[in-house]
Amino acid sequence: MDEALEAYIQSHIEAEPQNLQRLDRDTHLRLLYPRMCSGHIQGRLLKMLVRMTNPLNVLELGTYSAYSALCLAEGLTREGAHIDTIEIDDELEDFIREHLKQSPYGSRITLHIGDALNIVPTLGKHYDLVYVDANKRHYPQYYELVMQYLKPGGFIIADNTLWDGKVAEPEHKQSDRQTQGIVEFNRMVAQDPRVEVVIIPVRDGLTLIHKR
């Protein structure tokens, strides 16, 4: 997005809470690939989507620095509402736990370290909202898996579904497995009669899916 427009949006939406500003700075200082962090605009959008859907149980695939998990947690209003978030990279565990502890919303979040494809079936829960933001190559598998644990009427939010615009390039240019994963995910969702879907061209593309 144009930098001036981004700055304009940031100054006309809810301010980024101080603990998340600190987390964002710390992510840039201490972690690899800080671009993966949702950031101010998408973070406020995630919180708003939680406010709008008022979920009890939320599942996140791909915690990274816990920025998005904390935004989702901030939006929760129901008594006992909770988030399970799954991260495969155990080197992130200390960083995540440190920031969950520092946040007023950290106690609403349970961190699970491991592969989401293995962990989700062991959680024994059904979810009102699932945020998919892990390995792009496995989006089709994540979709089939989380649909089994999504309540009727529930929502999936999937990030990076425009993948830098690569999804709209000619097929012969889509040689990497990440692009292929996202393209296949978008195709599966668009053709799935169990759901309604919309793609919002915010940041790298955010797909909202409603299970009928």
Ligand SMILES: C[S@@+](CC[C@H](N)C(=O)[O-])C[C@H]1O[C@@H](n2cnc3c(N)ncnc32)[C@H](O)[C@@H]1O
């Ligand atoms: C884009 S980052 C997540 C960003 C975070 N949700 C946010 O918005 O601030 C993707 C994360 O998914 C993790 N990941 C990749 N494959 C995974 C898997 N199979 N299960 C759980 N986490 C996975 C990566 O290690 C990485 O930390």
